[in-house]
Amino acid sequence: SQKIEQNSEALNIQEGKTATLTCNYTNYSPAYLQWYRQDPGRGPVFLLLIRENEKEKRKERLKVTFDTTLKQSLFHITASQPADSATYLCALATGRRALTFGSGTRLQVQP
């Protein structure tokens, strides 16, 4: 069966460190993968998209990698800040004009 797995445990890090979140998938061959941020009580907000032929994408302090052989994407936040605390969701294009989302990883950045 198709699965998207993200660390269900919360990730706690100190301010200024790099946060690394993982998204693993099985039985998909997505054309692209997206990352979203969700704050409590709000809808997810799009952050970054990476295509299958791209290894890495950057936007300010964010970096995403995509390894289609390992079927894994890593999401990095460098110089993390307390304001980065949120749940981060990965989402795959599954060819049906809709996205399939992982359950998200909650990131807590301690001041």
Added chain:
Amino acid sequence: DTAVSQTPKYLVTQMGNDKSIKCEQNLGHDTMYWYKQDSKKFLKIMFSYNNKELIINETVPNRFSPKSPDKAHLNLHINSLELGDSAVYFCASSRRDQRTDTQYFGPGTRLTVL
């Protein structure tokens, strides 16, 4: 200006009632979606409409009926509400010609069935 808006934000109701949630987007998008996010935070697609035409209809009880009066609106009507329907429902929109299905989400409607 709110890009994707939903009403109401909170909905508390009794089992067996019928309720509706409304969604509007002012982004000029042609595709709209309903997602359900359960207590474990899984976000699951329920329906998708493109230019008022239903294109995705996941395995959802037929008590749930979406309606799209025009490209900017997608409403969700739920009949005979059950306890298991309690969740947060998100509306989203995207532009089909972008070919990336990047979703723009509304703020969500928290439905509690008592």
